[in-house]
Amino acid sequence: MPTETPAGETGINDVVSIEINGSVGLIALDNPPVNAASHAIRSGLWQAVETLQQTDGVEVIALYAKGRTFIAGADIREFGKPPLDPWLPELCNFIESASTPIVCVLHGTTLGGGLEVAMSCHARVALTGSKVGLPEVTLGILPGAGGTQRAPRLAGIATALDMITSGKPMGADEALANGLIDRIAEGDPRDVALSSAKDLLAGDLPNRKTGDLTAEPDPAAIEAMRTKLAKSQPLLFSPHKCVDAVEACHLPVRDGMKEERRLYEECMASPQRAGLIHAFFSERAVTKIPEATATAREINSVGVIGGGTMGSGIATAILLAGLPVTLTERDQDGLDRGVATITRNLDGAVKRGKLSEAGRDDILAAKLGTSTDLGALSDADLVIEAVFEDMGVKRDIFQTLDKVCKAGTVLASNTSYLDINEIAATTSRPQDVIGLHFFSPAHVMRLLEVVVADKTGADVVATGFALARKLKKIAVRSGVCDGFIGNRIMTFYKKAADYMMMDGASPEQIDTAMRDFGFAMGPYQVADLAGLDISWAANKRRAATRPAEERYIPIADRLCENGWFGRKTGQGFYIYDDQGSRPNPEALAIIDAEREKAGVTPRSFTEDEIVSRFMTAMISEAVRVLEEGIALRPIDIDAVFLNGYGFPRFRGGPLHTADVIGAGELVRRIEEYAKEDAYYWKVPALLRQIAETGGTFAEMNAKG
Numbered sequence: 001m002p003t004e005t006p007a008g009e010t011g012i013n014d015v016v017s018i019e020i021n022g023s024v025g026l027i028a029l030d031n032p033p034v035n036a037a038s039h040a041i042r043s044g045l046w047q048a049v050e051t052l053q054q055t056d057g058v059e060v061i062a063l064y065a066k067g068r069t070f071i072a073g074a075d076i077r078e079f080g081k082p083p084l085d086p087w088l089p090e091l092c093n094f095i096e097s098a099s100t101p102i103v104c105v106l107h108g109t110t111l112g113g114g115l116e117v118a119m120s121c122h123a124r125v126a127l128t129g130s131k132v133g134l135p136e137v138t139l140g141i142l143p144g145a146g147g148t149q150r151a152p153r154l155a156g157i158a159t160a161l162d163m164i165t166s167g168k169p170m171g172a173d174e175a176l177a178n179g180l181i182d183r184i185a186e187g188d189p190r191d192v193a194l195s196s197a198k199d200l201l202a203g204d205l206p207n208r209k210t211g212d213l214t215a216e217p218d219p220a221a222i223e224a225m226r227t228k229l230a231k232s233q234p235l236l237f238s239p240h241k242c243v244d245a246v247e248a249c250h251l252p253v254r255d256g257m258k259e260e261r262r263l264y265e266e267c268m269a270s271p272q273r274a275g276l277i278h279a280f281f282s283e284r285a286v287t288k289i290p291e292a293t294a295t296a297r298e299i300n301s302v303g304v305i306g307g308g309t310m311g312s313g314i315a316t317a318i319l320l321a322g323l324p325v326t327l328t329e330r331d332q333d334g335l336d337r338g339v340a341t342i343t344r345n346l347d348g349a350v351k352r353g354k355l356s357e358a359g360r361d362d363i364l365a366a367k368l369g370t371s372t373d374l375g376a377l378s379d380a381d382l383v384i385e386a387v388f389e390d391m392g393v394k395r396d397i398f399q400t401l402d403k404v405c406k407a408g409t410v411l412a413s414n415t416s417y418l419d420i421n422e423i424a425a426t427t428s429r430p431q432d433v434i435g436l437h438f439f440s441p442a443h444v445m446r447l448l449e450v451v452v453a454d455k456t457g458a459d460v461v462a463t464g465f466a467l468a469r470k471l472k473k474i475a476v477r478s479g480v481c482d483g484f485i486g487n488r489i490m491t492f493y494k495k496a497a498d499y500m501m502m503d504g505a506s507p508e509q510i511d512t513a514m515r516d517f518g519f520a521m522g523p524y525q526v527a528d529l530a531g532l533d534i535s536w537a538a539n540k541r542r543a544a545t546r547p548a549e550e551r552y553i554p555i556a557d558r559l560c561e562n563g564w565f566g567r568k569t570g571q572g573f574y575i576y577d578d579q580g581s582r583p584n585p586e587a588l589a590i591i592d593a594e595r596e597k598a599g600v601t602p603r604s605f606t607e608d609e610i611v612s613r614f615m616t617a618m619i620s621e622a623v624r625v626l627e628e629g630i631a632l633r634p635i636d637i638d639a640v641f642l643n644g645y646g647f648p649r650f651r652g653g654p655l656h657t658a659d660v661i662g663a664g665e666l667v668r669r670i671e672e673y674a675k676e677d678a679y680y681w682k683v684p685a686l687l688r689q690i691a692e693t694g695g696t697f698a699e700m701n702a703k704g
């Protein structure tokens with residue numbers, strides 16, 4: 001049914017319109033925010049091509065999109081729902097077989113199904129600065145609308161394999177060099193569509209059906225990719241299927257697409273697909289917070305207090321985002337160390353191609369200031385304190401900041417555990433005080449916990465989220481508790497690991513089991529990396545309030561008493577030297593001695609039991625964090641673990657995993673484990689309720 005559209009355009013439906021301009025039939029797509037190929041886009045586009053093909057005088061069709069991008073992919077929100085005709089593969093084949101030549105104009109990010117539509121057109125023009133890619137693999141699937149068949153025909157098998165198995169987009173220049181597009185142009189999508197259509201008609205642009213081309217056979221590239229993936233991604237499902245699909249490109253295009261469809265369906269049915277798509281939406285949903293409508297304060301200058309690893313990493317992240325930073329330390333030595341760390345971090349960014357040498361020199365010369373006086377921060381819009389975890393020291397700093405900073409400065413603490421309410425109460429402006437908890441290395445890790453205290457102003461919360469956007473980080477809102485969302489849950493599940501270690505599992509066995517589950521590192525590798533002295537300090541702080549019923553495992557403390565703090569001292573649970581790392585026999589001897597002292601007869605653990613206890617502990621504390629309102633929704637917890645704790649992305653996060661295991665099974669496990677330790681293993685009320693009502697955490701997410 002045609003709808004109202006701007007002059008000259010006829011609406012095919014709400015999101016697709018056509019316009020006749022001489023011999024050119026223009027098709028415009030308008031489906032904000034990213035022109036996803038929804039059912040309306042697919043059916044509208046089909047109808048638009050059909051209409052224009054049958055329109056007298058139209059000799060060429062040009063397809064473009066309005067808004068910020070050409071089609072950024074199939075509409076992921078439709079996945080899992082009953083498919084509605086026309087399917088994207090059919091639409092692509094229909095476009096390719098059109099009797100009237102079709103050119104498309106790409107701008108923004110033409111991804112997945114968007115690039116598949118483009119590759120089905122007879123010519124492609126991309127606007128300067130645009131990107132193209134086939135990121136399906138990051139969602140646990142493969143390009144399912146001919147992408148695995150047409151990309152190798154245009155770009156060659158080796159390039160197609162790289163782009164499809166990595167999911168990484170490429171710039172227009174690279175796409176042109178690889179043959180994925182035919183031209184780069186400047187201008188407005190509609191204007192370029194019009195001029196490109198005329199060029200296609202005049203023979204100034206190639207007019208080809210991609211499916212008619214053949215891809216040069218390259219069995220070596222296929223084998224090399226299989227070998228690489230077997231090593232680098234042994235746990236993932238879809239990258240391997242991507243290779244199988246590309247291998248079918250020697251078949252006629254329609255036959256190859258049948259094989260592609262079969263493999264696509266296998267990926268769609270895989271639980272990894274559900275986990276990866278959950279991860280994608282979680283990372284976007286976390287920005288939906290109660291303070292989202294408040295206006296963020298403007299941040300043009302930042303002060304960072306503390307030049308240790310954390311403070312220097314935070315300063316680096318902010319400098320890389322283009323903001324000036326004043327770093328303060330207690331003395332010149334501290335400042336020198338901080339500047340040296342920042343310089344090393346920036347050198348690393350240059351090496352990784354994230355920054356030019358001139359850019360680094362400019363940052364060091366013009367953007368980074370230093371001082372040993374907190375008074376130097378009087379004019380900063382935001383100050384982030386990153387000194388060691390001592391409430392007394394933090395109080396002194398915030399009292400001074402209260403005196404020296406201008407009105408309206410956002411005063412943030414990077415504390416990992418301490419009470420932001422208590423810190424805020426030391427100032428006369430608690431509304432300006434917030435927790436900004438970065439993860440080390442702060443210029444690399446994507447997570448930022450924005451910790452909202454009782455009196456934090458809504459605009460200050462919005463400022464934390466705006467800062468995260470500027471730093472390209474994922475901000476998650478957390479309430480105040482010991483350790484906030486992430487460290488609180490980690491402290492709890494780390495105990496489950498320690499109990500298994502005490503009862504008979506070795507640290508290496510536990511680490512291996514969790515790596516096989518998909519974690520980047522096991523808990524003892526993480527502890528060694530973070531520094532055992534850090535948790536030792538926290539253990540001492542908590543000792544006075546530790547309930548008598550709690551089973552306490554002092555093994556890591558014993559290691560620290562020997563001066564073994566993990567990686568930084570060359571040994572902890574593992575030994576670190578030129579040959580890499582290996583289990584520390586002296587740590588194993590300490591474990592044996594502690595077992596004997598406690599009268600524990602070690603027993604054996606299977607990998608399944610280790611994973612089960614570890615994950616059940618993680619999930620039960622995650623549910624308590626949710627019950628107490630520390631996290632807004634299950635997805636906030638999932639986003640924290642995916643981005644700050646190396647949680648396997650294909651498993652979607654702890655509470656997505658809880659849905660996979662099932663609340664009933666989790667309750668059963670906790671009750672079983674509680675027979676040995678009823679203090680540690682308790683069923684959270686919310687988990688029991690979900691188990692009894694047959695609900696899921698996904699339903700809680702959907703309610704928001």
Ligand code: 3H9
Nearest residue numbers: 036072073074075076077088109111112113143144145284
């Ligand atoms: C595919 O194509 C399969 C085919 O091969 C086969 C089919 C048979 N669908 O990221 P942003 C939403 S699979 C639905 O914040 P940015 C997103 O949730 C697809 N919704 O913006 C958010 O919504 P909200 C392959 C989508 O500018 C809003 O758009 N394509 C989709 O930072 C803005 O997103 C991909 O994997 C979608 N496809 O980044 C591309 N994409 O405002 C996935 C986005 O309600 N998308 N939304 O939270 C991206 O990588 C980024 O969104 C993009 C824009 C780079 C496009």
